[in-house]
Amino acid sequence: MKKAKDGKPTINDVARIAGVSKKTVSRVINRSPLLNEATREKVEAVIAELGYVPNPQARALALRRNFLIGLIHDNPNAQMVLGVQEGILSAIRDTEFALVVRPVNRRSPDMLEDVRAFLEQQRLFGVMLLPPISENDDLAALCEELGVTYVRMGSAHLDEDEHLVASNDREAVVKAVTYLVERGHRRIGFVAGPEGFRSAAERALGYHDALEAAGIALDPAIMAEGNYTFETGIAAGEKLLGASPRPSAIFASNDEMAAGVLHAARKLGLSVPEDLSIVGFDDTAIAAHIWPPLTTVRWPIQAMAKAAAIKLIDPSQARKAPSHFLSDLIERASVASA
């Protein structure tokens, strides 16, 4: 039988019933060390009986900080965004933090104003920035200006370690292309991501590194650029497969484009992997579900997101958490030996 007629019990209810002051209840909630064991137990009993849960808004007001962490992203790939959300959740579950999402439109001219309004209005504790928008330095500067701590996820070298959780795409691509080389491929095409994206640049560097290490010369005839979409993958595939001699393998900078290359190959009557081996990047849902299932590179998304969230909410622990992750090569069925 709570006193409050409709609402939830408050700290005052607990204090009154337990016969102590609000402050003492507050101390119990916050596990203050200088507190008599008997008092603590008494108060805890009342809390349990009433089912009291502190009001986060009141707490936020008094502490002048809140417990919302924001996720700002434009939509690179649903699988990835969701993986990130789950990674973050796994870090904040059982804490008082909650995750607020804010999809934005990278290409919109008032994207920055939109984010500014969002941050000013909600007064978030901190935000996480996802690729590709995490590569936008203006956004990071905005966070800095507004005093919102942030962590960017992305490819290496985007920011100082304090604000960064990155995968080493360059090295991952080296691994993938070397995998093709080891299977006897010497003529390996490359579909790059759009210019201006660091991830794209990193991946291109990986391609260069791997070929150089294998002693294979670059050939512009079997290199093309896309913008990470299925359609541009088809176009790139058509270009590369029209080259002569035709490449026996193609590495695409993401799975969507790899699927496009596969599509292009099919249209030309080529079978995969017999006539053409394909490797993608990202391990999107698509990768596992196209035919043949795509060999691809997978970011350890969840682990990265979790590390990023920890870095955000607990800087003391952050130093221990890694900032750089190496991706795995997921072997499926789109590669054959040459």
Added chain:
Amino acid sequence: MKKAKDGKPTINDVARIAGVSKKTVSRVINRSPLLNEATREKVEAVIAELGYVPNPQARALALRRNFLIGLIHDNPNAQMVLGVQEGILSAIRDTEFALVVRPVNRRSPDMLEDVRAFLEQQRLFGVMLLPPISENDDLAALCEELGVTYVRMGSAHLDEDEHLVASNDREAVVKAVTYLVERGHRRIGFVAGPEGFRSAAERALGYHDALEAAGIALDPAIMAEGNYTFETGIAAGEKLLGASPRPSAIFASNDEMAAGVLHAARKLGLSVPEDLSIVGFDDTAIAAHIWPPLTTVRWPIQAMAKAAAIKLIDPSQARKAPSHFLSDLIERASVASA
């Protein structure tokens, strides 16, 4: 030169500088009608100059309600979850609401406790429940108990209209199967969703309806059940394609399973759509990217999510917004005439 040394300006700063009381500033913010025009302008000028933005936590505390709406979901399909997030955002953009997400694990025994803790702790304004977890009546009851308004997305008949935004799956499946019938197919297999899911039941009813309307008898030999995963789609496909006579078309209750059927067909050396037509449901990213691209049924996810969000935050407008949506058939290349 604001008075506040580090923090953002508060309503007190505005009041002091404008030479009015806090309450008057509050009235300006809230567009109170009984307010002198001159005063309003004076205060607004100060607000603009200071870049004052009201503190949502303080507001939430004073109003005894906050402006966070929650999205609770287990992970049916990334594309869909993201579509929902964007739909909700399109409804709350430019309002003071924000979207808090909470992925949960449907199969976990303490899912309910987890959600309860979440709701009690965060004191959300309201929540949206996504399929498949939206079909869980205990969850709805929990929201009711905690006094959190909720809206469920799902198939028809899940709840009263006040708490429901639904697609009429049954009718949509009728449309899809009839589409096959019109192309001359008489032997049409069916892969059902898992027992216990209303969406699955609705879709099965649609299949029955359509066959009945076409005067075709049900044949258990070409009906199977899966649990919405790719793997169970393969198994179902193998069963149906082993029947004799073999079906010339198969409708699968979601795209993952349709992709599985396609996979099974391929393993048996059948080509799609020449030897077998396939129709899926959901229009997942997979659907457009497998080969051949899958003809499927698409929920108007974003529109539904937007309607649901409006229903949540603005019940007055909700009556006007539709609660039931009809899905579209997306024609791609996985169906041929028999």
Added chain:
DNA sequence: CGGAGATGTTACACCGGTGTCACCACCGCA
């Protein structure tokens, strides 16, 4: 000219927590 109403504004308590500081009881020690 005085009072009822409308209009615009303010003072003040309150929402539910936390920080500060005073205070009390009790200890050991000179």
Added chain:
DNA sequence: TGCGGTGGTGACACCGGTGTAACATCTCCG
């Protein structure tokens, strides 16, 4: 016995908004 130190607790202001009721003005009208 007096005194400083320490563990434990409470009174009270404060965080930044909103609701309430009271208060000034300024009509309008008898």
